[in-house]
Amino acid sequence: MKKLIALLAALLLALSCVGGALAEDDITLDVIICQYGPNTQEWFLGKGMNGTNFVEKFEAENPGVKLNLEVVSWNDVYTVVSTRISNNNAPDILNIDVFADYAAEGLLEPVSDYCPEELYGDFFPQFIAQSVLDDTVWAVPDLASARALYYNVDLLTEAGVEKVPETWAELEDACQAIVDFYGGDVYPWGVDMTTDEGQAAFAYYVWGNNGGFVDEEDNWTVNSDANVEAVNYAIGLVNKGYTNPNPATQTRYDLQDMFAAGKLAMLIAPNQLPTIIANSGNEINFATADIPHNEGASSGSVGVMDRVMAFKDTTLNEEETAKRNEAIGKFLTFFYKPENYVGWVSMEDFLPAVNSAVAALVEANPAFEAWLNVLANAKFYPTAKPEWNSVKQGVINVEQNALTGGDVKTLLDELQATLTK
Amino acid sequence: MDTILVRRKWEPYLWLLPSLILMTVFVVFPILIVFKLSFSEISRAGTVGGFVGLNNFKAAVQDKAFGTVMKNTAVWVVSVVGISTLLGFIIAMALNSEFRGRKIARSIVVFPWATSLVIQASAWNYIIKYEYGNLNNVLLNLGILKNAVNWRASYQIEFAWECGVGIFVTIPFVTFCVLAGLQSIDAAYYEAATVDGAGFWKKLRHVTLPLVRPSLTVSTVLNIIYVFNSFPIVYTITKGAPANKTDTMVTLLYMRAFYDQQKGPATAMSVIGFVILCIVAGVYMIMSMRGEEDL
Secondary structure (H helix, E strand, O other): OHHHHHHHHHHHHHHHHHHHHHHHHOEEEEEEEEEOOOOHHHHHHOOOEOOEOHHHHHHHHOOOEEEEEEEEEHHHHHHHHHHHHHOOOOOOEEEEOOOHHHHHOOOEOOHHHOOOHHHHOOEOHHHHHHHEEOOEEOOEEEEEEEEEEEEEHHHHHHOOOOOOOOEHHHHHHHHHHHHHHHOOOOEEEOOOOOOOOHHHHHHHHHHOOOOOOEOOOOOEOOOOHHHHHHHHHHHHHHHOOOEOOOOOOOOHHHHHHHHHOOOEEEEEEEOOHHHHHHHHOOOOOEEEEOOOEOOOOOOOOEEEEEEEEEEOOOOOOHHHHHHHHHHHHHHHHHHHOHHHHHHHHHHOOOEOOEHHHHHHHHHHOOHHHHHHHHHHOOEEOOOOOOOHHHHHHHHHHHHHHHHOOOOHHHHHHHHHHHHHO | OHHHHHHHHHHHHHHHHHHHHHHHHHHHHHHHHHHHHHOEEEOOOOOEEEEOOOHHHHHHHHOOOHHHHHHHHHHHHHHHHHHHHHHHHHHHHHHHOOOOOHHHHHHHHHHHHHOOHHHHHHHHHHHOOOOOOHHHHHHHHOOOOOOOOOOOOOHHHHHHHHHHHHHHHHHHHHHHHHHHHHHOOOHHHHHHHHHOOOOHHHHHHHHHHHHHHHHHHHHHHHHHHHHHOOOHHHHHHOOOOOOOOOOOHHHHHHHHHHOOOOHHHHHHHHHHHHHHHHHHHHHHHHHHHHHHHHO
């Protein structure tokens, strides 16, 4: 018995030495990356980076830093992150769209604590500004996309629409012309008011009517007169039969498929749509234009941006935190290196978030330049406000209630009341 | 002698121990955690705070969608369990009779059960699609329709489709439970009833139904639980849209927890659902057992 105890003690001692040695030399970063498309998993963990992958390449170039990287689908990522936070097991690095809830609850490290200065200076300043809460930057942008109006040139021409609609009135005229010519065979206008992306529909119309989610002082104004008018206009398009028949359940992906199949004449979609159409095997004659707006208001694209952020690890002491932050800095530096980042952004057809990638991307695809200009004038959701998530779901709820006959003003007033109480 | 007695006394518990440990770890423990969470403050990011009394329950009950969703859940459970039990029973009776190709028919009935619910729901989603749906294509090609029909013209119709898919995937389970019960009935009972001059309906009422009742009780109680907790069908077809009007309790609490970041009220809803299920399943079991005792 004594021999057994002695053996166990020796084993434990040996193991603790090994553990100590590991802790001293290596640091492992827990990383969650969102799945942007079919190539994400391959690029990070498979063979999608010229026969190797991000993790292998990173670990080879950064000895002492290991990555425990997981690619999670967008459908699951909120559930995964929230469960991990509840279990005090937040990842070290997270790639997601929102950050304000985490920052407001003191769960994030400020970017200045881990992001090397040279890299920080490389980010587009208007993107960095989207991740500021209480004068602190809490996340860095990883990529972006911008939205524009896509229209099927042939369908519009055949229906006698000579001018691409710029205003809401012109849009209605074009829709009516398409209905008159094609009957129910072609939907004139695509609307997605689903739980997937109904907030985008809200943004397209309220921003096209000089309304918005917030006022100049950054206070919520979801029930402004301009917003009420804009949502009523959008619901009116549905009720007049100008749109796809089920906007509450037909997602943007459904609309994109319809557009690629020549079943939908116009829709607002991101810069990836040309690739989607090319991959669909359909050949349609399409072009892009500014998103239509109300008479007297201005058009603006909707920009969508995702982020990378680092969670605090309260179990570490000061020295360990410094070491961990240095490792996070190495991760970011490696990720945004043009030789890696350009491949990442162009692989899934996104727009870049750093200046150093622009030249290479434009050289590879000249169409990028026009989209970068669109992005420069794009408006972004107010994701830096902790209530954003409630507002996002709230406006979708308003749209869906309005689709079943609810009064837009009453619904928006109710939503506003929940934000100001 | 004593050792054998002691061993006999403890042996059953020893055999049960692995199941008990598994149930404790994977069933009892999570239930207790959910109960604890339902009385705790949970932030939007997911951090668990202190005790908040009944606040989460108040918020859950005061949720604007709660009334609609309770009504939907009742319609969903009653229609899916009720209709699938009736149809499953009829199919089981048919499959219990002798006919050529019975084995093939039994295999076909099991298909919907053997396929994942998400795949089933996605397949139905495509079938009833307006633009490229198989249903419209088939009916148009057969000349039954002249123009495509929007099979999802309103949320009431969409919810009816969801119930229909629920019934379709639940029938096999009922069928096989009842079939097992039917096969265990001794043919002598039917022979005796025939001698006494009983026809089909009398045999059904006085022989088949009483003897199949234990199987029906098992399938109904399990179905109430499965159907109440069923998530994939509603989530895949409508995600509760528009504005929670096609949500059931389980899909609503998921949306509240992971879309709206209202995890406290969501856990309270899951506790409310658990209690409702315990009561409904308990009452049904007690009533059925009383019925059996009366036999």
